[in-house]
Amino acid sequence: MADVPKGHWAESAVRALLERGILTGYPDGTFKGTQAVNRYEAATMLYRAYLTWLEEVLSKVRAALEEEGLAPERVAQLYAQVAELQEVLPEVQKALAEYGVRFEALEADLEEMRQALLAALDAKGDLEALSKEAKGLGGRVAALEVGLAEHRARLQALEARLQAVERAVEELAKEVRGNEEARVKDAQATGKRLYAVEEKTKALEGAIQARPTGEVYTGVGEGGPFGGLALAWGGAQVRLGTDGAQARLTEGGLELAFRAQDRREATARYSLFEGIRLVGELGAGDGRYYFGAFYVVHDPKGGLLPGVHARLGAGAGLVAGEPGRYWVEARGGALLGPLDLSLGFGRYWGQGGGDTPFAALFATLTYPGDVVGALSLAYAVPQEDIGRDSAFQVEASLEGRLPPFRVRVLAGYRDGLLGSGVASHVDRYRFTTATGFYGGVRVGYEVRF
Secondary structure, three states, X not given: OOOOOOOOOOHHHHHHHHHOOOOOOOOOOOOOOOOOOOHHHHHHHHHHHHHHHHHHHHHHHHHHHHOXXXXXXXXXXXXXXXXXXXXXXXXXXXXXXXXOOOOHHHHHHHHHHHHHHHHHHHHOOOHHHHHHHHHHHHHHHHHHHHHHHHHHHHHHHHHHHHHHHHHHHHHHHHHHXXXXXXXXXXXXXXXXXXXXXXXHHHHHHHHHHHOOEEEEEEEEEOOEEEEEEEEEEOOEEEEEEOOEEEEEEEEOOEEEEEEEOOOEEEEEEEEEOOOEEEEEEEEEEOOOEEEEEEEEEEOOXXXXXXXXXXXXXXXXXXXXXXXXXXXXXXXXXXXXXXXXXXXXXXXXXXXXXXXXXXXXXXXXXXXEOOOXXXXXXXXXXXXXXXXXXXXXXXXXXXXXXXXXXXXXXEEEEEEEEEOOEOOOOOOEOEEEEEEEEEEEEEEEEEEEO
């Protein structure tokens, strides 16, 4: 057998079974020792094994009869071997019954041979009786050889059925493999078509997003009526209005921005890596104010903890050539179902006067649905005497779209605090004498070019 190499632990056993005809191997010259045996193969091997054993016993009886005289010891050995054949026969019959194999005639012939061998043992030294029993044994051997030939023919029929089953199984396996290969090819073709559709969709979305868009807006807020125009094209955005001006350009990890409201600032920011980003920033503001900042940012997508966002930053500046306006800020949050909760702490070292140093705690809760809702709270403690020990601010907003319109409603209450953070020069928290409720409405009309 090609797959039973020399020195294999099963080599001698396989060779012995092959030499005795109990195993034949597969047509390709292999044994397939790791393959499970099916019921037909097991039945065929059992049938071959029993008939081979029977043939060997008959050969021994025939050889003993051809010798001069029958030694009692030889007759006793043959008697024991025939008895063993009879003892095993019911189990063989039970295993092969479902394949139409019957052993009734063979069983009767074996019993007659056993009786003849027993009579030969009883004859002992009586030569005339022994000769008579020997002739009877010859007849029994001949009858058993005829039965053996009949069973050899039945074995060949069973082997033919086995081969037919194996061919049918092989053809079925080929058909299944062919169908599976066809399904795989169909799935691959479908996947390629879906990929092509996705690529075309992405290209179409990119083309749509690349088209310039605009918005004309108007509204009323804490400072009175306002209005303006906003334009966007790719990574560039510009907004001009009575409530201030803003411009932003984004390209890869680089971001350039300019903002002008009550204060003005221009910044250049660059990000490295994704998921966990390192961000550097340089900027300039009113009154010969130049500053730099550094951030470590954990994004909710791609970071170590999915759904968690965090930012740790620190900055310092030069004001009219003097170092100052140091700050540190830490904020973090997580997605809680549909809600985004963010908490933070900041410390700012101002230069005094109108530039008050402070420590602040702040929190934001956002609902990013079709109608975006946000709730923010801030509490700040001045680090110099400004006539109050603390200040706070609570603000809520709702923003929804009804194309081509976009509406934003804002309402809040402040007690001596303006702004929304520590890092930005324009948005940095400031103390004020204003106390009370405030609100506003903004309506925009979107335009696509």
